[in-house]
Amino acid sequence: MTTTLIDMAPAPWMTEGACQDEDPELFFPISSSEASAERARAICDGCQVRDECLRYALTNRIKDGIWGGRTEQQRQSLIRARRRRRLKVRTRP
Ligand code: SF4
Numbered sequence: 152m153t154t155t156l157i158d159m160a161p162a163p164w165m166t167e168g169a170c171q172d173e174d175p176e177l178f179f180p181i182s183s184s185e186a187s188a189e190r191a192r193a194i195c196d197g198c199q200v201r202d203e204c205l206r207y208a209l210t211n212r213i214k215d216g217i218w219g220g221r222t223e224q225q226r227q228s229l230i231r232a233r234r235r236r237r238l239k240v241r242t243r244p
Contacts, residue, residue: 162207169198179216188222195220 170178170191177191195201195217205219209230214223221229 162203164200164203164207167200168204169194177217188217191217192220192222 173191173194177194180188180191195204198204198220201219203219205221205226207213208216208218208221208226212230213226216223218226
């Protein structure tokens with residue numbers, strides 16, 4: 152299931168993010184290049200709710216934007232790595 156921004160209810164930590172006064176375009180760039188994400192990730196690096204933000208994006212399978220300092224591609228990699236770890240645990244004798 153994919154969650155869109157329209158579906159999301161605001162979570163309490165969202166008002167504490169370091170991105171509150173930043174340009175949303177930084178976090179939802181039109182281009183998905185690494186260079187365009189660099190500034191947003193630098194802001195996320197100093198964010199006090201970074202873990203909550205990333206967890207929220209992973210839990211809700213949010214596709215667009217930079218959350219918790221991770222791009223969509225990086226979040227997909229995290230999800231795949233988690234799946235692989237779960238499969239290994241299940242298949243252990
Ligand atoms: S981790 Fe980044 S995107 Fe998430 S709330 Fe903090 S600054 Fe915003």
